[in-house]
Amino acid sequence: MTHSEENHIKAIFHLGNKGTVAVSTNAIAELMETKPSSVTDMVKKLAEKDLVHYKKYQGVTLSEFGVKVALGIIRKHRLWEVFLVEKLDFSWDEVHEIAEQLEHIKSEKLIDKLDTFLDHPKFDPHGDPIPDKNGIFKTADRKLLSEVPVNSNGICVGVKDSSSAFLKFLDKNKIALGDVITVLEKEEFDNSFYIKIGDRREHISNQIASNLFIKIS
Amino acid sequence: MTHSEENHIKAIFHLGNKGTVAVSTNAIAELMETKPSSVTDMVKKLAEKDLVHYKKYQGVTLSEFGVKVALGIIRKHRLWEVFLVEKLDFSWDEVHEIAEQLEHIKSEKLIDKLDTFLDHPKFDPHGDPIPDKNGIFKTADRKLLSEVPVNSNGICVGVKDSSSAFLKFLDKNKIALGDVITVLEKEEFDNSFYIKIGDRREHISNQIASNLFIKIS
DNA sequence: ATATAAATTTAGGCAAATCTAAAAATTTGT
DNA sequence: ACAAATTTTTAGATTTGCCTAAATTTATAT
Numbered sequence: 001m002t003h004s005e006e007n008h009i010k011a012i013f014h015l016g017n018k019g020t021v022a023v024s025t026n027a028i029a030e031l032m033e034t035k036p037s038s039v040t041d042m043v044k045k046l047a048e049k050d051l052v053h054y055k056k057y058q059g060v061t062l063s064e065f066g067v068k069v070a071l072g073i074i075r076k077h078r079l080w081e082v083f084l085v086e087k088l089d090f091s092w093d094e095v096h097e098i099a100e101q102l103e104h105i106k107s108e109k110l111i112d113k114l115d116t117f118l119d120h121p122k123f124d125p126h127g128d129p130i131p132d133k134n135g136i137f138k139t140a141d142r143k144l145l146s147e148v149p150v151n152s153n154g155i156c157v158g159v160k161d162s163s164s165a166f167l168k169f170l171d172k173n174k175i176a177l178g179d180v181i182t183v184l185e186k187e188e189f190d191n192s193f194y195i196k197i198g199d200r201r202e203h204i205s206n207q208i209a210s211n212l213f214i215k216i217s
Numbered sequence: 218m219t220h221s222e223e224n225h226i227k228a229i230f231h232l233g234n235k236g237t238v239a240v241s242t243n244a245i246a247e248l249m250e251t252k253p254s255s256v257t258d259m260v261k262k263l264a265e266k267d268l269v270h271y272k273k274y275q276g277v278t279l280s281e282f283g284v285k286v287a288l289g290i291i292r293k294h295r296l297w298e299v300f301l302v303e304k305l306d307f308s309w310d311e312v313h314e315i316a317e318q319l320e321h322i323k324s325e326k327l328i329d330k331l332d333t334f335l336d337h338p339k340f341d342p343h344g345d346p347i348p349d350k351n352g353i354f355k356t357a358d359r360k361l362l363s364e365v366p367v368n369s370n371g372i373c374v375g376v377k378d379s380s381s382a383f384l385k386f387l388d389k390n391k392i393a394l395g396d397v398i399t400v401l402e403k404e405e406f407d408n409s410f411y412i413k414i415g416d417r418r419e420h421i422s423n424q425i426a427s428n429l430f431i432k433i434s
Numbered sequence: 435a436t437a438t439a440a441a442t443t444t445a446g447g448c449a450a451a452t453c454t455a456a457a458a459a460t461t462t463g464t
Numbered sequence: 465a466c467a468a469a470t471t472t473t474t475a476g477a478t479t480t481g482c483c484t485a486a487a488t489t490t491a492t493a494t
Contacts, residue, residue, distance in 0.1 A: 002480080002481085004480085004482090024441075024442085025441085026440095026441060034482070035482075035484085037443070037444080037482090037483075038481070038482050040442070040443055040444085041482080042482095056442080057441080057443080057488090088331060090326075090330065097324075098327055101324075105315070105318045105319060106318065107314075107315050107318075110301075113306060113307065117305055117306075221450085221451065221452090241471075241472085242471085242472065242473085243470095243471065251452075252452080252454085253473085254453075254454080254455095254472080254474080257472070257473055257474085258450095258451075258452080259451080259452095262450090262451095273473070274459055274471080274472060274473080
């Protein structure tokens, strides 16, 4: 598989709820910053190889095999991210681009040994689950902070938006995975939230709250 | 730089004594398992970019800039090899192919952090020197076992042939870097050698002796 | 329901990296 | 030194992945 093929598979997986929902070529093109016509070409090739199901004008879904491939790439991406943060001391906003390259390295033995070296991590630095060798992962029961009732108490376990900008914002405001959070009050006027995080009281916008996952305890 | 460009630069470096001696397109093609005509095309492109000096029919040498690029790639290759052996527990005959892929990952920060993580190693698992950030490395004063006088005493510090076959042979015969070796006798009939390695006495062919580097003490 | 808008595909083209076959330059052997 | 052998380059083709522009299909809005 070429890098480009792998990247298309990944895009279809992410856009189509694990590849199950049909995705438009336009959506893929936008995500990948290419043109819809280029996506059409590639999708035809992937269909040839039985990685996707494709009917003209009707969007694309991954085949069973395609899902397997996608999970393999995601596993590699997330394991490398753990490596970069835990072992090489990168911060969580720097690792995505490098992992985009590393995820294409071909060696099953390498990824198995990396997994062992990292002690079989279950989540990447952004709280996203890491599929195991067989593509299985537990999708932790987590909720967006913006959607839990007032007085809920839990632990911050992930981010929805893992853009560098958002991650840096969190760093600046000392919000990190593992922090204990209580939702104190919802401001109906602008849908912002007052929360207790650790032992501080903070006021966060709806946009922030809509991108933080917490696990209710 | 594309992977293919980087691979050509590397080949020219290795074939031309660090890029200083003119290399034929044929030699490059043979090493890279492509055709001479493909090499000609690529060499023209590299000349355009001032990575090599090239005169039709007269072979190729690296420019100063080309040498720098080559050393950067070799640094990455060898650091990744150390990582694979030291951290992921690969054996020294398995790492070359994987490092061939990893050497193309683009991130200066990554390689600096990897270097730090590995504690600034000076040699790769085959005893080859690792250039530092500025491309400087000490070319350890080592000699081929086949070329030192009888009764020389030293430490095995590297291999010339790092093919998987040779490395596996050494493993099987319990010859490893760091072993203390004394050349006991040279068999003039077939140019083989009797050596003491650790506390064993061994008889090794000239071919083996011609591919082991030792550092005389 | 149908015209208009939007999405998608097709057609044709381009650049990179490779190849084969033929032409040109260099090297070699006597 | 010169013909033959070898090496190297050129010319032209192929594949991959991408593009633009035009055609086609599907969706939307009155």
